[in-house]
Amino acid sequence: MRYEEFVIEGRNAVLEALRSGKTVDKLFLLKGCQDGPILSIARQARKGDTLIQYVPRERLDQLSRTGKHQGVIAYAAAYEYSTVEDMLELAREKGEPPFLFLLDGIEDPHNLGAIIRTANLAGAHGVIIPKRRAAGLTAVVAKTSAGAINYTPVAKVTNLTAVMEELKKTGMWFVCADMGGDIMYDLDLTGPIGLVIGNEGEGVSRLVKERCDMIASIPMKGDIDSLNASVAAGVLAYEAVRQRLKK
Structure with missing residues (x-):
C-alpha cells in the first residue's frame, strides 16, 4: 500500500x-x-x-x-480508529491489568508504526494518539507496523490530558519517559499502567508530564543524550514486560 x-x-x-x-x-x-x-x-x-x-x-x-x-x-486514515473503552474491554477479556501506550505528539509516521509494532509485541491493549500535531494512521504507519495495526487498537483523542484524568478514575496510573526522572529499573511498572512517550524533538509536554505519576529515565552511557522515540518506547515497554512476567 x-x-x-x-x-x-x-x-x-x-x-x-x-x-x-x-x-x-x-x-x-x-x-x-x-x-x-x-x-x-x-x-x-x-x-x-x-x-x-x-x-x-x-x-x-x-x-x-x-x-x-x-x-x-x-x-x-488507512485504518479505522478504535476507542479507549475498547482497549479497556480488551484488557478485561484477557483478564489482565490495562497496559496502554500514550503518544504525546509523535509526528513521524515511521516512529508511530514502530511503536504500534512494539505495543503489539509487548502485549499492550492499545495506543492512544492526539488529534493535533501528530501522525495519523496512514499507509506508511501501517507498513512500518508490520501488520500490528490489524491487531492493536489505536484511538485518536482530542485532549490527551483529559483522557488521562478519566483513566485515573479507573485506577490507571501513568509513567512518562524523560531524562529528569528516576531510573526505570527502580520503578514499579506493574498493574494498570499507561506509558507516555513524548515528541521526537521536545519530549513530553509540560501539561501531560504534570499528570504523570512517575517519570522514568532510561540509563544512557553514550555521548549523546537521547534515544529515538520508538526505541525509547521499546526499552521502557520491555522493562514493564519483564516486571509483569515476574509477577
Missing part, C-alpha cells in the same frame, strides 16, 4: 468519503473560498473529528497528485 491511495482529491470524491463515514484525518480547503460545495464539505467534516486547514492555492497544488483538486484535498 502506498500513502497516495489515501489522498482524496476533488469536491465530489471528498464529500462522498465524508458522507460514507470514512475517517478523514485532515482536510485542506482553499483559503477564502466560500462557495456552496466547499461549505458543504466543511460542514460535513465538522461532524467528525477531522482537522480542517485553510491553505492558499499554491499549497494545494503542491499536495495534489492529480492536478485536479478543485480546492479540496483530504487525507483519509
